[in-house]
Amino acid sequence: MSDYRALVCSRLGHWSGLAVERVARAPLQRGQVRLRVRHAGVGFAVSLFVSGQYQRKPPLPFTPGTEAAGEILEVAAGVDGLRVGQRVVAALDWGAFGEEVVVGAETVYPLPDGVALGSAAALPITYGTTWAALEWRARLQPGETLLVHGASGGLGMAAVQIGRLMGARVIATASSDGKRALALANGAHHALPADAGALAAAVKDLCGGAGADVVFDPVGGDLFDASLRCVANHARMLVIGFAGGRAAQVPSNLLLVKNVSVIGFNYGQYIGWGLRDERKLHAPAVQAVVGQVLAAIADGRMPPPVTQHFPFERWLEAIDTTMARRSLGKVVLDLEA
Ligand SMILES: NC(=O)c1ccc[n+]([C@@H]2O[C@H](COP(=O)([O-])OP(=O)(O)OC[C@H]3O[C@@H](n4cnc5c(N)ncnc54)[C@H](OP(=O)(O)O)[C@@H]3O)[C@@H](O)[C@H]2O)c1
Incomplete structure (x- = not known):
């Protein structure tokens, strides 16, 4: 041709x-x-x-x-x-x-x-990004709780599957019953509505009050803000994307209280x-x-x-x-x- x-x-x-x-x-x-x-x-x-x-x-x-x-x-x-x-x-x-x-x-x-x-x-970008973010930057460990937003989307679904493979307990969020069912069918242990108002209580409930160890967030905005209120001590929050349309502003006082790290990740730098x-x-x-x-x-x-x-x-x-x-x-x- x-x-x-x-x-x-x-x-x-x-x-x-x-x-x-x-x-x-x-x-x-x-x-x-x-x-x-x-x-x-x-x-x-x-x-x-x-x-x-x-x-x-x-x-x-x-x-x-x-x-x-x-x-x-x-x-x-x-x-x-x-x-x-x-x-x-x-x-x-x-x-x-x-x-x-x-x-x-x-x-x-x-x-x-x-x-x-x-x-x-x-695989080359969606899964490459997700694996690299969880391994290189968040250093996700077996037994940790991983909270994944946009869990039925490209990167979110990859995070559910890879997080499960890495031995994490995966809590997925998604906006419809069908999307949550898909996340559960692909390895999520729990699936919650993508409802910022209800997120913190629901995640803490699932974690016995402790909160998530790692947050994988390709959505941003209100979901990121709500996630800050349900993370465990020494949590790592991966800033992956802003599909929801708003990049969250991070209140540093909340980071200090629980020794929380907010980690930007841009796979593009590596390719x-x-x-x-x-x-x-x-x-x-x-x-x-x-x-x-x-x-x-x-x-x-x-x-x-x-x-x-x-x-x-x-x-x-x-x-x-x-x-x-x-x-x-x-x-x-x-x-x-
Ligand atoms: N950091 C990096 O290196 C890197 C690499 C690749 C992509 N990204 C970024 O990651 C983000 C997600 O990419 P993707 O390819 O996974 O996208 P996708 O397949 O479209 O998934 C995005 C998910 O975000 C949720 N969402 C919430 N509000 C939304 C809105 N207003 N419009 C669309 N989706 C919304 C949706 O789930 P619910 O309906 O369940 O809420 C959707 O499933 C993008 O911002 C992309 O640019 C970053």
Whole structure:
């Protein structure tokens, strides 16, 4: 193919302004591989990318999408350990919502047998972020209580599954019965409504008064504020995202009283999206994290990601579903070129 179909952002704004176009193949540079994209992960951040509100601002026109699953079509010089035809997932700067993409080899991860390509699009960033945040930053320990907000969403569901695998007692919050049932079916020990007013009492009740040891928060706002009131001594609160629309302000007096740490976590720094591009520096650590995620799924210790699939033609419905809070698990676009 000298060109391929891709969803293109030609000017910054609402995601409904994206359009499917034919895009010319980019030449392959040293150290890169070309992928046939079969499936692409859709996350809340797509809206931020196409409106120009994300910390990364791709040059226009560009194709959004940062998580891809597919096969390697071509390998440039200077790439070790990857070969044509191999099934892989990749973390991209952008470009996953197209039938092909070119990516540096540092953020391409071979899929072991036993990990299905269809659900794998959630793995390189959604699961990489979650595992790294819980292991590197919160240092979650077996037996600790992990409170997960947005637990039926992409990152939240990953935190339920990974937290359970790491031996935590998982309390999930989600906004509907169906979402809470999904969290329970995927490893949560308890599921509570995403109701900030009732959260603190309910969590303390479940913890015998002590509170949660670790909070995984991709939602922010009132839920973060309420979580501060139901954490245990020495708790670690992971600031992951602001899907609820408001970044919470932290009252430092509450942190002092219980020796609580609030920890920001930005996976982007490790995959080349930071102020300096550090993807090569962090590639061994990130590959180790993604490798642990893949191994846990391949050998059955962790269930595969929960995914909700849309054919490429229904890209608008896929993004709308994510943004309207209707998604169950990770929304995936099936390109199947
Ligand atoms: N820190 C990092 O390195 C990193 C990496 C990737 C993504 N993120 C961020 O993490 C956040 C979650 O991403 P995601 O891909 O998991 O999103 P997602 O799949 O859309 O899930 C977000 C969840 O947030 C809850 N929510 C509460 N208020 C909402 C609102 N007004 N609109 C939409 N959802 C709302 C929803 O659950 P309920 O309906 O149950 O409340 C939803 O399931 C985003 O802010 C994203 O930018 C951060």
